[in-house]
Amino acid sequence: MDGSRLREYWDWVAENSFHIRQSRPTVSDIYYRHIVVSLIEELTSGLWWRILKLDAYNEATSTQYGFHLLREGRDLVLVDISAGIAGRAAERAMEKNVYGSVHMIVGDFRRLPLRRDCFDMTCSFGSIEHVADYQRAFYEQIRVVRPGGEILVGVPNIANYSMRMLFTKILHILGPMRKVTNPERHFLPSQLLSMAKRLGLNSLVLSGYHLFPKQLRWLDLWLDSRGRNSMGKSRFFRWLLKTFTILEKCHPFTRNFAEMIIVKGVKRGGQGRELRSLEGEVESIEMLHSAT
Ligand SMILES: C[S@@+](CC[C@H](N)C(=O)[O-])C[C@H]1O[C@@H](n2cnc3c(N)ncnc32)[C@H](O)[C@@H]1O
Incomplete structure (x- = not known):
């Protein structure tokens, strides 16, 4: 899908999604955020001040991973193709009193309007899989991070035990x-890991997150959209969320079967400096890809 149709679609989502209109976090939002924030702490050095995060959707809704990475002196740049979603995220940044450290860019993450080597860390959690040329978006995350900087990319997992892929396909077909x-x-x-290797990242670590069944997450959000906080009030549901969270934290092998998988890598010193333009850089990567 070209950039303008993508923008139109996501602006329409910004207007119509109950998730974006949600005024307070549901119980699963709170657990989802807690898991991602502690995974970032586990996988990275924490020695970063300028952070780039692809897409502003989490910050426009109630998971808000990006805002929770902010500490004294840190700056967060969010890039989203939809002005509607970026605008909602900016409103939430104001509500949370972090507006001064959050910088919004409305743009396509496949062509970041940013110079190379200007971030200490770049991350995306469920972003690049939304475009057919996902590898370009991954590459862009690497291009703008400084040599030695850290990159995190999370994408949906085919091997998820609760069959996320099948159920999302069914829900798309049904509407x-x-x-x-x-x-x-x-x-x-293995595909995520080999993509990160092909793009030249060092010190790779593969993990996963959100072991809790996706179907119950959807149910929680859907009930909330109907004005019913039944999942939040259910002691059984809260117990389930807690149990799955403890399981994925204490037994990392279970993360192989979680909803999402994530790779962390480090950019090599001086990587790609000989390439001049972004077009040239992406073409080289694509040639490399087709040659392997
Ligand atoms: C489904 S949401 C992401 C979900 C979120 N990261 C999570 O895990 O809950 C997809 C987001 O990516 C943004 N997006 C999609 N394609 C994009 C592109 N090519 N460039 C920039 N943003 C894009 C959309 O506007 C939307 O905010």
């Missing part, structure tokens, strides 16, 4: 998913 998101590509852990 209810269209107001929330476009069809996403799912990956095997």
